[in-house]
Amino acid sequence: MFRDDICSIERPVEIKEEGETIGWQDDIIAVDVPCHLSVLSKSPVVQTQSTATVLLDYVLYIDTKHGITIQTNDKIRVRTAQGQQYELKAGESHKYRFTTQTHCEVTKVV
Secondary structure, X not given: OOOOXXXXXXXXXXXXXXOEEEEEEEEEEEEEEEEEEEEEEOOOOEEOOOOEEOOEEEXXXXXXXXXXXXXXXXXXXXXXXXXXXXXXXEEEEEXXXXXXXXXXXXXXXX
């Protein structure tokens, strides 16, 4: 599988003061990790009078040799080999022998 894309992963962490949550801060988990972002169409084009919509499924593949554990709600930034940039929110993640596969929801395409 191609690993020409690069990703960085951040995890939201609670900031507590005197036992109360006062905010959130992003903790950097990994930077510039080789990966592959797969984008698959889940449905045919849904055409309405004003717009056409295609449901897409985003899956991020990372080699397990990097030792990275992705948790639900982690923020992931991906730069593809073609120069596209995606900001994603991690969903369900599965570790296999050679790869970790994480289903993601796109939050922004740059």
